[in-house]
Amino acid sequence: MLTGTGTATDAVQLTAVRKVYGRRGNEVVALDDVTTQFGRGTFTAIMGPSGSGKSTLLQCAAGLDQPTSGSVVLEDSELSTMSETELTELRRDRVGFIFQAFNLLPVLTVEQNVTLPLRLAGRSPAKGRVANVLEQVGLRERRKHRPAELSGGQQQRVAIARALITEPAVIFADEPTGALDTRTARDVLGLLRRSVQETGQTIVMVTHDPVAASYADRVLFLADGRVVGELRSPTADAVAERMTHLGAYADEAPQARSTTAGGQR
Numbered sequence: 001m002l003t004g005t006g007t008a009t010d011a012v013q014l015t016a017v018r019k020v021y022g023r024r025g026n027e028v029v030a031l032d033d034v035t036t037q038f039g040r041g042t043f044t045a046i047m048g049p050s051g052s053g054k055s056t057l058l059q060c061a062a063g064l065d066q067p068t069s070g071s072v073v074l075e076d077s078e079l080s081t082m083s084e085t086e087l088t089e090l091r092r093d094r095v096g097f098i099f100q101a102f103n104l105l106p107v108l109t110v111e112q113n114v115t116l117p118l119r120l121a122g123r124s125p126a127k128g129r130v131a132n133v134l135e136q137v138g139l140r141e142r143r144k145h146r147p148a149e150l151s152g153g154q155q156q157r158v159a160i161a162r163a164l165i166t167e168p169a170v171i172f173a174d175e176p177t178g179a180l181d182t183r184t185a186r187d188v189l190g191l192l193r194r195s196v197q198e199t200g201q202t203i204v205m206v207t208h209d210p211v212a213a214s215y216a217d218r219v220l221f222l223a224d225g226r227v228v229g230e231l232r233s234p235t236a237d238a239v240a241e242r243m244t245h246l247g248a249y250a251d252e253a254p255q256a257r258s259t260t261a262g263g264q265r
């Protein structure tokens with residue numbers, strides 16, 4: 001059954017989503033009338049200046065946070081009508097997360113970390129499936145190792161495998177390459193890209209890096225809690241140019257500009 005304005009081709013549909021933090025007189029409007037959708041099997045990057053609402057958007061779309069108003073439909077479920085228990089199940093079974101800090105459990109092996117979401121859901125992981133996912137992220141040989149024995153990039157690949165294992169409707173990633181060096185970051189981005197291409201995974205990724213965004217099919221730009229633009233088939237240069245216009249780079253830029261302007265007068 002379809003509810004709200006979601007369509008069969010959308011993994012997630014947000015309609016007029018507003019999120020206000022704080023109380024009257026001390027309010028922060030983190031999201032202001034955001035309407036957008038993430039198509040099934042697509043890879044979307046979300047960019048915007050610090051504080052523009054990127055993480056809030058991800059949290060509302062993933063059922064981790066409740067919008068003040070508006071609607072979020074994930075596949076066929078309207079999140080605002082769901083109970084806390086239903087939301088917990090939705091987050092566990094239908095959503096995957098990847099964070100900047102890999103959030104692996106140090107005492108568990110690679111394989112145990114990857115299968116944890118299934119075991120928490122009371123499902124026993126199919127042997128072939130685990131091997132498959134570990135193969136996909138290139139860590140089959142390291143399955144008995146613990147996170148501390150792996151490089152940062154390998155640890156993030158474990159986190160990706162853990163997100164992929166349940167075949168979620170969407171994987172939400174908040175700056176997944178933020179803690180990685182450039183080369184390792186490219187490996188991880190290539191892996192995310194392939195999971196979209198080869199298995200039709202849907203991914204929504206927040207990033208500050210135009211090169212990372214160029215791995216996506218589409219970039220959504222936020223500023224002050226609003227969607228202010230969009231780029232399809234983005235190149236890193238095109239993304240960087242948009243970001244410069246949004247004033248996302250160099251905190252000193254506005255000041256520098258006004259100093260220059262003052263000097264010219």
Ligand SMILES: Nc1ncnc2c1ncn2[C@@H]1O[C@H](COP(=O)(O)OP(=O)(O)OP(=O)(O)O)[C@@H](O)[C@H]1O
Binds near residue numbers: 029049052
């Ligand atoms: N729990 C909260 N309570 C109050 N204000 C909050 C809360 N979470 C976020 N905000 C505010 O909402 C706005 C959007 O925050 P958000 O974390 O979504 O930004 P962001 O785009 O992810 O920024 P960054 O790039 O720095 O991670 C900011 O002004 C922030 O201070």
Ligand SMILES: [Mg+2]
Binds near residue numbers: 054056
């Ligand atoms: Mg953030």
